[in-house]
Amino acid sequence: MELIALFLLVLSIAFTLYSLSYVSKTKPTKQKPELPPGSTGWPIIGETLEYIRLAKKNCIEKFIFDRQKKYSAKLFKTSYAGEKMVFFCSPEANRFMFANENKLIKAWWPRNISKIFKGSGKLSESKQKELASMRKNVSALFNQLNAMEKNVVIIDSLARNHLETHWIDCEEVAAHSLAKKYTLSISFRLMLNNVDSETVGELEKLFNCIMSGMFALPINIPGTKFNRAIKASKGIREKIEGIVRRRKIEILENNINESLDESKDLLSLLIMEKIKDNEEVIESEIADMILVYIVAAYDSTSTTITSIIKYLAELPQVYEEVHREQMEIANSRGHEEPLNLDDIKKMIYSWNVVSEVLRLQPTIAGPFREAITDFSFDGFLIPKGWKLHRAVHGTHKNAKYFPEPDKFDPSRFHGNKIVPYSYVPFGGGAHICPGREYARLQILVFIHYLVKTFRWEKVIPDEELIRDPILMPAKRLPIHLYPHQT
Numbered sequence: 001m002e003l004i005a006l007f008l009l010v011l012s013i014a015f016t017l018y019s020l021s022y023v024s025k026t027k028p029t030k031q032k033p034e035l036p037p038g039s040t041g042w043p044i045i046g047e048t049l050e051y052i053r054l055a056k057k058n059c060i061e062k063f064i065f066d067r068q069k070k071y072s073a074k075l076f077k078t079s080y081a082g083e084k085m086v087f088f089c090s091p092e093a094n095r096f097m098f099a100n101e102n103k104l105i106k107a108w109w110p111r112n113i114s115k116i117f118k119g120s121g122k123l124s125e126s127k128q129k130e131l132a133s134m135r136k137n138v139s140a141l142f143n144q145l146n147a148m149e150k151n152v153v154i155i156d157s158l159a160r161n162h163l164e165t166h167w168i169d170c171e172e173v174a175a176h177s178l179a180k181k182y183t184l185s186i187s188f189r190l191m192l193n194n195v196d197s198e199t200v201g202e203l204e205k206l207f208n209c210i211m212s213g214m215f216a217l218p219i220n221i222p223g224t225k226f227n228r229a230i231k232a233s234k235g236i237r238e239k240i241e242g243i244v245r246r247r248k249i250e251i252l253e254n255n256i257n258e259s260l261d262e263s264k265d266l267l268s269l270l271i272m273e274k275i276k277d278n279e280e281v282i283e284s285e286i287a288d289m290i291l292v293y294i295v296a297a298y299d300s301t302s303t304t305i306t307s308i309i310k311y312l313a314e315l316p317q318v319y320e321e322v323h324r325e326q327m328e329i330a331n332s333r334g335h336e337e338p339l340n341l342d343d344i345k346k347m348i349y350s351w352n353v354v355s356e357v358l359r360l361q362p363t364i365a366g367p368f369r370e371a372i373t374d375f376s377f378d379g380f381l382i383p384k385g386w387k388l389h390r391a392v393h394g395t396h397k398n399a400k401y402f403p404e405p406d407k408f409d410p411s412r413f414h415g416n417k418i419v420p421y422s423y424v425p426f427g428g429g430a431h432i433c434p435g436r437e438y439a440r441l442q443i444l445v446f447i448h449y450l451v452k453t454f455r456w457e458k459v460i461p462d463e464e465l466i467r468d469p470i471l472m473p474a475k476r477l478p479i480h481l482y483p484h485q486t
């Protein structure tokens with residue numbers, strides 16, 4: 001018996017020693033993280049068609065939620081627009097992207113867009129420096145308090161003029177077309193000091209061609225949307241170059257400071273900065289940059305205004321509340337007195353309505369980036385060269401962050417209840433939208449005069465918003481106008 005016990009003891013010691021030596025021999029070396037879960041779909045087309053099909057119906061969230069459920073709530077891989085891509089779709093992922101701009105990731109656009117803006121500062125890599133310097137100027141023009149005080153007066157006058165010309169005395173209008181006209185005329189005034197409605201009208205058609213070609217099939221033969229967009233972009237740049245040339249001469253011939261003070265627009269700021277830095281003023285370069293800014297401002301703002309008009313028609317109680325707030329502001333001022341920044345600050349409920357529109361109907365489904373180097377996020381490897389997409393719907397429409405996410409409820413934005421990084425309509429980090437304050441002024445001033453003057457009804461009650469490829473009402477949102485009795 002003792003012998004057996006001794007034998008078992010020796011055996012167990014031997015086994016333990018063997019196990020220990022085995023573990024130490026096979027101790028795992030640090031493993032490379034895995035790629036994110038997901039499917040890259042069919043060769044070449046990947047999951048692009050599925051995405052486009054749902055985007056057209058304005059149901060991008062379905063594409064995202066299906067995959068979040070199947071793979072991971074924070075990120076998944078797919079293949080889109082011919083690229084291996086990782087969709088980032090949680091507050092943590094948003095925060096990570098904002099913090100790592102130009103460190104782990106850099107701006108990237110699908111090839112279509114790059115081709116349309118070929119040579120443009122926003123999209124050509126060599127011109128990132130100019131873009132950064134332009135951001136500084138744009139911030140000075142749009143976000144600083146004293147500049148905003150001046151801008152609100154300019155926007156006020158343009159908004160009144162626009163309503164007078166295109167809305168008053170009309171029974172029915174196409175709200176989307178007019179919102180575009182309004183935003184384009186403001187961009188031309190604030191960026192180029194151009195108020196010539198003929199030039200704006202002429203260029204409006206070209207801007208619309210650019211927009212519809214941005215996500216079209218990249219077939220560059222006469223007659224295609226893509227080809228028209230490339231030609232339109234060239235046409236606009238040439239027109240803007242002419243304006244740059246004339247302004248440069250004006251500034252050089254006159255006292256520099258006087259010219260700047262007179263026009264107060266983006267173009268003068270850009271030219272002045274080059275002159276002050278003893279740099280050559282290259283007209284085509286400045287025209288490229290201004291084109292990018294006008295495009296960035298155009299659809300984002302006009303579509304937001306259009307969506308607001310749609311919701312105010314559908315939700316009378318929300319309209320009533322906005323109307324009450326705006327009339328209180330209107331009644332506190334003289335009839336012809338323009339709005340000022342204090343009035344804008346009082347538009348708290350109206351801004352909550354705008355925020356809810358931006359949550360539910362973001363014009364841009366999210367920007368793209370490229371991994372500059374291999375890195376890992378949430379334990380998964382993102383290889384260098386892979387593309388990333390910050391999928392806005394992943395948080396904006398998620399019940400975890402916004403209970404009853406499909407319900408239009410401006411009160412969500414009352415107080416400080418929003419989970420950080422779950423609501424990001426203007427992006428964040430190094431590429432945060434430099435036009436956000438400018439957009440806020442344009443939208444709120446317009447809403448003020450619109451609700452002060454009219455109530456309205458949708459002509460097509462069940463007209464929906466679609467993405468073709470950018471967000472828009474299916475039939476340009478015709479509305480019937482009912483002026484208030486004064």
Ligand code: HEM
Nearest residue numbers: 293296297300301304367425426427431433434435438439
């Ligand atoms: C409701 C209106 C607007 C919305 C929702 C919006 C949204 C955004 C978002 C999400 C980004 C970040 C893109 C990224 O991360 O790559 C962005 C960038 C940008 N926005 Fe806006 N925007 C609006 C209005 C404007 C206006 C009025 C301007 C005109 C000055 C403007 C100019 C730009 C530019 C130039 C960029 C690129 C910045 C960069 O890449 O550094 N946006 N916008």
